[in-house]
Amino acid sequence: ENARQLQAQRDTLTKKLQETETRNKDLELQLAELEQRLEKSQTEQEAFRKNLKTLLEILDGKIFELTELRDNLAKLIECS
Amino acid sequence: ENARQLQAQRDTLTKKLQETETRNKDLELQLAELEQRLEKSQTEQEAFRKNLKTLLEILDGKIFELTELRDNLAKLIECS
Amino acid sequence: ENARQLQAQRDTLTKKLQETETRNKDLELQLAELEQRLEKSQTEQEAFRKNLKTLLEILDGKIFELTELRDNLAKLIECS
């Protein structure tokens, strides 16, 4: 009778362990997937930031060139 | 003798189940944390994008105003 | 005979003086006209120069505003 009880406990535990391990594998998969998404998102953000920095440098150049133009116009008005 | 064997199996299974459940909780915590980070990152990106759109609209305005200035300069030169 | 000669001289002188005075009036008219044209031209140039100065000030403002935009973009990129 005691052996039958123990066998029932063992079977229940085995089943529960299998369920928990299945859940575990699922969680690990979700985690890996999320880590990949986060990494991809960070890579994209970094590329985006780099592109923005390039645009910022171009804008710097344009402002510099407009300032040169402004100075030339000022000189022209002064000398006229 | 059979009962002792079953008891040993039950203990082993119980221990393994506890370990697996601990690992499970840890994974769930990691997953929740990562989801929060991803969500925060998306919120930040959205705010960033919104700020960039505002800057784009300001840039549009500046280009429009420079074009008006250009047209006024052209008219002035034509009429001089 | 001397009197006739003197009369002839007087008539010639009178005619020449009239011609010279006519030429004089014509020159004075031309001079007045030219002075008016020069004055008008200077007035127009001054107005032109004033309009250009106004455009220069507007350009200064636009460059300042573009620089503010540039700084805001730089801050946004730094904080992202």
Next chain:
Amino acid sequence: ENARQLQAQRDTLTKKLQETETRNKDLELQLAELEQRLEKSQTEQEAFRKNLKTLLEILDGKIFELTELRDNLAKLIECS
């Protein structure tokens, strides 16, 4: 007596003619000088206008380049 009168008239006319001719030469000089100033002023104005046209073309280029920058920023925001 008549001859003396005529002689006096001739002398007066001669003197007046000389004065008028002197005034004439002075006016012609002033006129030539003013014409030269007007011509110089027109040449300068033409050079000034040409320089302004060059600045206008440079401004056109800068506005075009800022518009390209604006479009690239817009694309970048759309694709992020």
